[in-house]
Amino acid sequence: MKVDLHGSRSLRNRLMLALIGGAATLALLLFFAIRNYAAQIAQHTQDTILGASATSILDAAVVWNGAVEVDIPYASFSMLTTPMDDRVFYAIYQNDTFLSGYPELAIAPIAAPIGDRDNRFQTIRHQGQDMRVVTASRTMIGQDGRMQVRIALAQTQDALSGTLAQISRNAAIFGTGFFALAALLSFWATSTTIGQLKRLTHSVTRRGPQDLSPFKKPVPLEMLPLVRSLNSLMARLDHSLSQSEDFIAEAAHRVRTPLATVRSYAEATLQRVDKKENRDAMRAMMRAIDESSRAAGQLLDHAMITFRADHLERQDIDLVGLVDELVLRLTPIAEMKDLTLQLKSEGAVHYSGDPILIQNAVRNLIDNALKYSPADGVVTIHVSGDPRPKISVCDNGKGFPKDEVGALPTRFKRGSNSEGTIGSGLGLTIAMDVATAHGGNLQLSNQEKGGACALLLL
């Protein structure tokens, strides 16, 4: 059953969006914070100088013949010089009477006395220009009593605006740099986080179909519950699979023994039957019994192979010795069909694997060669260890049916050339499973000069 899963929005995109969005907000906040702070400091500096200038002018005021006279010191204006040549205006009042300066500097509303020598700052718009104005006053004692001297001193803000523009530009560059760096870091952080997930997915997909062993590689804490449930799922699956394998093996075993008995009875009966149609029926019966016991035997082998492949125990073996033993055992069967078994090798081939599994696989390949090639042929078995251990079994029969080669190693699959031969379609499956359990595979091909070749790569 194939289930189509639809992923909701990508986790990676969501993470990236959240992190980059956060970085953009932070960069904007940083930009405005720097600009405001710089504006405050610049304004404060201008105010300090304006205040000092106003104070120095007030300090120069003297009472002469009952009237206030102010001889403005040169330093009062020179300290206000800016790179942008900002213009300066002033107006001096004795009580409410204009004494000197720039009468249009409307200080009346802002010049309410706030106490002796108190400075008060304000930004006004005058003649289409922003100006910073300081107002200050000083109480003086003359012959006629107390009088108040007040001054309003104003300066345009061209230099200040220039400085602010420059600071804004720098803050913008800084903010953009910060954003770019944060975006890069977000990308990196997202990639490493998603990388962990990808690694887990990889190790799940890379597993062979038989591999139900638990994951042991370390995973991040957050992924532990997922991996634990995966492991428990696989343990349950493994358990139920081995239960069904056990069941098949038990069933095959129980069928095989009575079948052998039935076959010997049938053989004995055949000797006693004379009528042709009865003899034919007996032969068909014996053939069916052979088919069934072959199937039971192969099923039993397959179950054993599956079990051993799941719990692979490797031993150091010499592949040539192992196959030689098998060839000796099978030679009588080959001779019955006038076939020759020929083993080729260049010295011992040492390998670490399960000898029972490997022998079973090779036996099935030789068995096929004997079954599907004509009498008087030669079956060549070649064992070599270079560059990796491999065993090939080639015959000079008709070869594998061309358009079926890919499907032959599937369970119970028999080729179109198998008609008339006894078999269950499990031999190549067993060989393939053995190769896979050892980390190799099974390759089937036909030789150019004719004949099938099965290559067991370990």
Ligand SMILES: Nc1ncnc2c1ncn2[C@@H]1O[C@H](COP(=O)(O)OP(=O)(O)OP(=O)(O)O)[C@@H](O)[C@H]1O
């Ligand atoms: N040497 C060979 N030459 C030609 N065809 C072959 C050869 N070996 C296998 N085949 C084809 O591949 C099919 C599958 O082989 P496999 O060994 O799996 O099953 P089987 O021989 O039919 O039955 P069994 O389980 O008893 O071995 C065979 O039915 C046959 O068609």
Ligand SMILES: [Mg+2]
């Ligand atoms: Mg076979």
